[in-house]
Every structure is written in C-alpha cells, then in structure tokens.
Amino acid sequence: MSAKKFEIFSGTGGVGKTTLATARALSLAAQEKKILLITIDPAKRLKDLLGLSDEKSGETNHVSFDHDGEELKLDVILMNPEKTFLKIAQETNQHDILENRILKILTRPYGGLNEILSVVELQYQVNQDLYDCIILDTPPGSHFLDFLDSIERIRVFFDQSFIDIFTYLGKKVETNTSMNFGKRMVTMVVSGGVKKLLGYLSKVTGEKFVEDFIEAVLHIYSTKDAFLGALKLQKTLRDPQHCDWYLVTSVEQNKLDEALELKKNASDLFSDESFIAVNKCLNESLNNWNPAEGSQEEELKKFLIQREDQLKNGLQKHFKNILSFPEILSIDTHIHLIKLIQTWQKVRT
Numbered sequence: 001m002s003a004k005k006f007e008i009f010s011g012t013g014g015v016g017k018t019t020l021a022t023a024r025a026l027s028l029a030a031q032e033k034k035i036l037l038i039t040i041d042p043a044k045r046l047k048d049l050l051g052l053s054d055e056k057s058g059e060t061n062h063v064s065f066d067h068d069g070e071e072l073k074l075d076v077i078l079m080n081p082e083k084t085f086l087k088i089a090q091e092t093n094q095h096d097i098l099e100n101r102i103l104k105i106l107t108r109p110y111g112g113l114n115e116i117l118s119v120v121e122l123q124y125q126v127n128q129d130l131y132d133c134i135i136l137d138t139p140p141g142s143h144f145l146d147f148l149d150s151i152e153r154i155r156v157f158f159d160q161s162f163i164d165i166f167t168y169l170g171k172k173v174e175t176n177t178s179m180n181f182g183k184r185m186v187t188m189v190v191s192g193g194v195k196k197l198l199g200y201l202s203k204v205t206g207e208k209f210v211e212d213f214i215e216a217v218l219h220i221y222s223t224k225d226a227f228l229g230a231l232k233l234q235k236t237l238r239d240p241q242h243c244d245w246y247l248v249t250s251v252e253q254n255k256l257d258e259a260l261e262l263k264k265n266a267s268d269l270f271s272d273e274s275f276i277a278v279n280k281c282l283n284e285s286l287n288n289w290n291p292a293e294g295s296q297e298e299e300l301k302k303f304l305i306q307r308e309d310q311l312k313n314g315l316q317k318h319f320k321n322i323l324s325f326p327e328i329l330s331i332d333t334h335i336h337l338i339k340l341i342q343t344w345q346k347v348r349t
C-alpha cells in the first residue's frame with residue numbers, strides 16, 4: 001500500500017459530495033498532508049470551486065487555496081478517461097493508440113470505459129506513491145455503483161479465456177514491426193470460423209472496421225497489466241483500515257431515503273465504520289436566531305429544530321458515525337469552503 005488511505009464520497013446528485021470532498025481534502029492539506037483529490041463526477045462544481053479550466057482535465061493540477069492567509073496545497077485530477085488510457089498506453093510505448101477510432105469512442109467520457117479507467121487511474125496514482133491520502137468524488141447515485149462494479153468487470157473481461165486470446169494475438173504482435181497490422185492479423189492468427197465471421201462483419205461494416213477492431217483488442221491487451229493491477233483495489237477499498245466511505249446526503253426526507261437506498265444496494269461497502277455526512281443542516285443557524293418569546297417566529301424555530309433532530313435521529317439505526325455540516329448562507333463559494341473546512345476540523349481529524 002502506498003497511499004496510506006483512501007476516502008470515497010458517494011451519494012445522490014446535488015447533495016454536496018463535491019463540495020464536502022473538496023473541503024475534506026483541504027482540511028487534510030491544512031494538517032500538512034499530501035493529498036490528491038480525484039473527481040469522476042463530470043459536473044462543473046470542482047472547477048468552479050478551485051478555479052480549474054477544462055483543458056486541465058486528466059492532468060494533475062497543483063492547486064493553492066487561500067485559507068485565512070495560510071496557503072493550502074492540493075493536487076487535483078478531473079478524471080478524463082482518454083488521458084488515463086493514453087497514460088497507461090505510453091508506459092508500454094504506444095503513443096498513437098487513440099488514432100484507433102474504436103478506442104477513441106470507448107474512451108470518451110460516456111464511452112463505456114469511464115468507470116473502469118477511473119479505477120485504473122486510481123491504481124496508477126497509488127503506484128506513483130506521492131500522497132498520504134487520495135480522496136475520490138464519485139458520480140451521483142447508482143453511477144457510483146457502476147464504478148465499483150467496474151472492478152469486477154475487469155476481472156470478467158480478463159478472465160482466462162480472454163487472456164488466452166490476448167496472449168495468442170499478442171505473440172503475433174511482438175513479431176510484427178508495423179502498427180498497421182490489422183488486415184494481416186486476420187489472415188495470420190484468426191481461426192477459420194472466426195475468419196468467416198469477420199468476413200461477414202467486414203461486408204457490413206467495411207474492412208477497415210474489422211482491422212480497427214482487432215487492433216483495438218490488441219491495444220487493450222498490451223495495457224492489460226494496468227487493468228489487472230487495478231484489481232488490487234477491490235480489496236483495499238473494502239478494507240476500513242485503508243478506506244473510509246462517506247455517504248453524503250442533505251437533511252431532507254427524500255434525500256435521506258435515497259441515501260439509505262444506496263446504502264442498501266452497496267451494503268458490502270458501507271461497513272459499521274463508514275460515515276454518513278448530513279449536509280445543509282440548519283440547526284446551527286437556527287440556534288443563533290433569537291426571535292421574540294411567544295412569537296410565531298419562535299414557534300417556527302422550534303418546529304424546524306425539532307424536525308431536523310428527528311430526521312437525524314432516524315439515521316442512528318443505520319449509521320454509527322453521523323457527521324453534520326451546516327448550510328452555508330453565502331453565495332461566495334470561497335466562503336463555503338472556508339466554513340466547511342472548519343466543520344471538518346471539528347468533526348473529524
């Protein structure tokens with residue numbers, strides 16, 4: 001294990017995952033820890049919060065944040081599947097891999113390899129061994145489950161039969177110096193039956209497609225070490241010694257219900273050690289509000305406080321660790337972060 005710890009933020013859309021994950025990352029940075037924040041969530045929020053631009057996606061961005069005069073440093077990656085694939089391809093000296101149009105399509109943000117490549121990126125970063133903690137902001141709701149399933153899909157994809165095919169094709173590649181080997185590959189390595197099938201396919205799709213397809217399979221084969229290496233994460237992410245899970249929700253009945261539903265669907269991940277982070281709580285502000293005794297406003301205050309307490313109490317049978325974060329009454333995102341960093345420093349070291 002090189003990263004000492006992972007922290008994973010999950011939850012349904014709009015509850016504050018990205019905001020809380022960012023504030024958490026900064027609160028750890030304030031303790032002199034070296035932190036990497038990765039967001040798989042394609043939403044723009046992190047870019048707004050930390051002033052990153054789109055061109056920087058897929059790269060490690062070194063970010064500074066002014067925390068009351070103290071400069072906090074943080075590395076941030078906005079997940080970009082194409083860049084991750086390119087990175088692992090370059091490790092095996094394949095630089096023009098994205099000229100293959102099938103791989104180009106597969107590595108688009110919604111191209112099907114997004115989740116798998118996020119896991120690969122995570123493992124890549126673990127191998128670099130640069131950080132004390134890697135914080136992951138996952139896509140909303142069930143997409144975060146796709147992310148986890150993808151680890152299992154790597155295993156299915158590279159099960160022995162696939163490895164056999166890849167090994168066979170791969171051997172032929174090593175003896176081949178030209179990159180444009182697709183057509184010859186068909187003639188050289190593919191069995192009679194498959195050849196016939198590919199022949200039909202090429203009538204429908206054109207020969208170039210079949211060449212591209214075989215080339216894509218071979219390229220993926222040649223990066224298989226990076227994919228299979230990521231399998232290690234399956235165990236690590238389920239181990240409370242190495243990974244903290246945060247289920248983020250906001251303090252509304254329907255959001256809490258959605259959160260509990262997510263927990264049910266991923267019960268093997270949310271162990272007793274995991275946290276529920278209840279965001280946008282109003283009680284702190286309400287307690288500082290002093291309406292006249294006996295007024296309607298006082299009634300309202302009491303009602304709102306009671307309702308929020310009830311909502312939170314309902315969580316106790318599902319989570320041992322309940323963290324509350326206040327609704328920040330400001331439109332300035334810098335102030336949001338400052339206040340939420342302070343909350344993190346109070347609720348969790």
Ligand SMILES: Nc1ncnc2c1ncn2[C@@H]1O[C@H](COP(=O)(O)OP(=O)(O)O)[C@@H](O)[C@H]1O
Pocket residue numbers: 011012013014015016017018019020041043045140279280325326327328329336340
């Ligand atoms: N504690 C908070 N107080 C006030 N607004 C918040 C708070 N947390 C998040 N928000 C706001 O809620 C919206 C959704 O937050 P975001 O972090 O993008 O959620 P998610 O990543 O879960 O979709 C944003 O507009 C953000 O400014």
Ligand SMILES: [Mg+2]
Pocket residue numbers: 017018019041043045
């Ligand atoms: Mg988000």
